[in-house]
Amino acid sequence: MQWRRFEERLFRVLMITASLIVLMFLGMIVMTILIRGVPAMNLAMITQTPKGGFYLGKEGGILNAIAGSLCLAGGATFLSFVISLPVVLYLNVYARKNAPFSAFARFSFDVLWGVPSIVYGAFGFTLMLFLGLRASLLGGIIAVSFLILPMMTRAMDEVVRMMPEELLTASYALGATRLETAFRVVIRQALPGILTAVLIAFGRGIGDAASVIFTAGFSDYIPTSLMQPAATLPLAIFFQMGTPFPEVQERAYASALILTVIILAICLISRLLTRRHRRHVIK
Amino acid sequence: MMVLSRLFKDRLACGVMKTLTVFSSLLVFLIILGLFLRSRPILAIKPLSDLLFSTSWHPMRGEFGFWPFITGTLWVTCTAVVIAVPLCLLTAIYLSEYAPAWIREWTAPLIDLLAGIPSVIYGIWGVLTIVPFVKNHLAPLFGCYSSGYSVLAGGSVLAVMIFPVIIHITVGIFQTLPHELREASWALGATHWQTVKHVVLRRAMPGIFAAIVLGFSRAFGETMAVLMVAGNVARVPGSVFDAAYPLPALIANNYGEMLSVPLYDSALLFASLILLAVVLVFNVISRLILIRIERRVR
Numbered sequence: 001m002q003w004r005r006f007e008e009r010l011f012r013v014l015m016i017t018a019s020l021i022v023l024m025f026l027g028m029i030v031m032t033i034l035i036r037g038v039p040a041m042n043l044a045m046i047t048q049t050p051k052g053g054f055y056l057g058k059e060g061g062i063l064n065a066i067a068g069s070l071c072l073a074g075g076a077t078f079l080s081f082v083i084s085l086p087v088v089l090y091l092n093v094y095a096r097k098n099a100p101f102s103a104f105a106r107f108s109f110d111v112l113w114g115v116p117s118i119v120y121g122a123f124g125f126t127l128m129l130f131l132g133l134r135a136s137l138l139g140g141i142i143a144v145s146f147l148i149l150p151m152m153t154r155a156m157d158e159v160v161r162m163m164p165e166e167l168l169t170a171s172y173a174l175g176a177t178r179l180e181t182a183f184r185v186v187i188r189q190a191l192p193g194i195l196t197a198v199l200i201a202f203g204r205g206i207g208d209a210a211s212v213i214f215t216a217g218f219s220d221y222i223p224t225s226l227m228q229p230a231a232t233l234p235l236a237i238f239f240q241m242g243t244p245f246p247e248v249q250e251r252a253y254a255s256a257l258i259l260t261v262i263i264l265a266i267c268l269i270s271r272l273l274t275r276r277h278r279r280h281v282i283k
Numbered sequence: 284m285m286v287l288s289r290l291f292k293d294r295l296a297c298g299v300m301k302t303l304t305v306f307s308s309l310l311v312f313l314i315i316l317g318l319f320l321r322s323r324p325i326l327a328i329k330p331l332s333d334l335l336f337s338t339s340w341h342p343m344r345g346e347f348g349f350w351p352f353i354t355g356t357l358w359v360t361c362t363a364v365v366i367a368v369p370l371c372l373l374t375a376i377y378l379s380e381y382a383p384a385w386i387r388e389w390t391a392p393l394i395d396l397l398a399g400i401p402s403v404i405y406g407i408w409g410v411l412t413i414v415p416f417v418k419n420h421l422a423p424l425f426g427c428y429s430s431g432y433s434v435l436a437g438g439s440v441l442a443v444m445i446f447p448v449i450i451h452i453t454v455g456i457f458q459t460l461p462h463e464l465r466e467a468s469w470a471l472g473a474t475h476w477q478t479v480k481h482v483v484l485r486r487a488m489p490g491i492f493a494a495i496v497l498g499f500s501r502a503f504g505e506t507m508a509v510l511m512v513a514g515n516v517a518r519v520p521g522s523v524f525d526a527a528y529p530l531p532a533l534i535a536n537n538y539g540e541m542l543s544v545p546l547y548d549s550a551l552l553f554a555s556l557i558l559l560a561v562v563l564v565f566n567v568i569s570r571l572i573l574i575r576i577e578r579r580v581r
Contacts, residue, residue, distance in 0.1 A: 004474050011476045011479075012476070015373045015376055015381060018369070018373035019373070019374045019378065019382075022370060022394075022446050022450070023390065025397070025443045026396065029400060032407075033404060033407065033408065036411060083303055083307055087303055087307055089300055090303070094297050094300060105307075105308040107570060108309070108310075108311055109307075109308065110566070110570050111311060111563060111570060112310060114504075115311070115559060115566075116501075116505065116558060117506065118531045118534050118535055118555065118558070119314065119559045120314075121534075123314045123317050125538075126317040126320075126552065130317075149310075177290060179292055179296045206401075207400070209402065209507045210402070210507055210535055213535050234401055234402075234403040237407065238406070238511070241407060252407065253407065256403070256404055256407050259404060260400070260404055263401065267399060
């Protein structure tokens, strides 16, 4: 009898400790970046491109990487949205419920989700060799859009799948075609979920380094066309961290702070948007 | 006419959408094919067993033995899983079986945030906190010398990175179990923990296994963070305080030279093919288990 009580207490304490440790790691990561990043931060970091000798500790900022990352993640998010929205609509509106092909497609996206980003990078690189592209913004966009396609598709699919069947039936009963139903009912109903999926995918795209290391290259200038190499924030951080100069490593902390702030902002916006757009949703 | 064009649009959209779905779900085969074609040059002259089990890595002399990298990946990944699994299981049980609703609502977005942090940030955090900790505290405690850039540092950072994967899936699995099961156990006089131990955990075992396998495969392919903290020495590690050079780090680190040394690019793409093969097998296994569980619920 005593043992049961003791076991219950013991495991309750262990579980709470484990949960606190997990959350503590999150706190530790954010705090480390804040404590090391804030003192190293200055206006030049976000308003200037690197001047000569930036990686030796001279003047400049990482505007090139910020702009490059935003273009790259934006382009990749757009590209994979254009592919994944039709896929989700097909799976949920056109395809028969429980068709073997739909099950296969979902399974395939789940598996693709688990493929490491370095493999997407290597594959993007192979594809670029095949197409005769050099390391460029376009190459990076292609690789990152492959990377975020599965997560975007599955995240949107989960939301659309939860939609009540009656909404579709009601729309068909009024004489709407499946296409009209898809765009006027399904998308509106699933809008919060779709926005969240897009934002999460954008966040993943902006933070990923391994897939752009072969494909987007690196440059000290802001890219002006799709064919130019583009700097990205995670790679800039990685290169700055890899130099032996403490001044440059300080910049890595500041750059990491910028990236973290972007990611936190995306998380926040997605939560706010989700709440705001709930009003179109019929429960 | 009006009606016809509406129906035509519908048909057209159906065709376009179906084509996109077919192509994008075949992407995984396209990736395998692409990597295989590029790694054929090296497979053509070296026997597979040589590539996989030789420890001699001298690209300049044309010797490509992946064994140090494969063992490096395994060491780092296993360390990560060993650290992560107990913490994640306890957290998941707490969140799903014990915690009041408001704690669950507060922790869910935080765990999502943990999943959203880019791996470079994890890498910097590892370099700033875990590496010095291993060097100054843990290694002396066990009486060894370590530079800090080690299997243990890589494993710890990876463990934190796979927390969200394992916790998320495990909590999901616990919630698919019917509540009546727990009630029946309580009615027999079992304590909360006894119910968890004998009923919840037992029923959730396959799902927990799938979650761990998914976490393992996530850690297996993780690149940037590991590249920054694992030390990158091409030798089979002998203990957790030794440096390791995992496969993904090898691929990412050598993109610069790879087109100037013969067969090097082929070797690196073969490395990504190995990575992909392992991750695919693990993912397929755990997804099949999860799908079976989902079927049972519906």
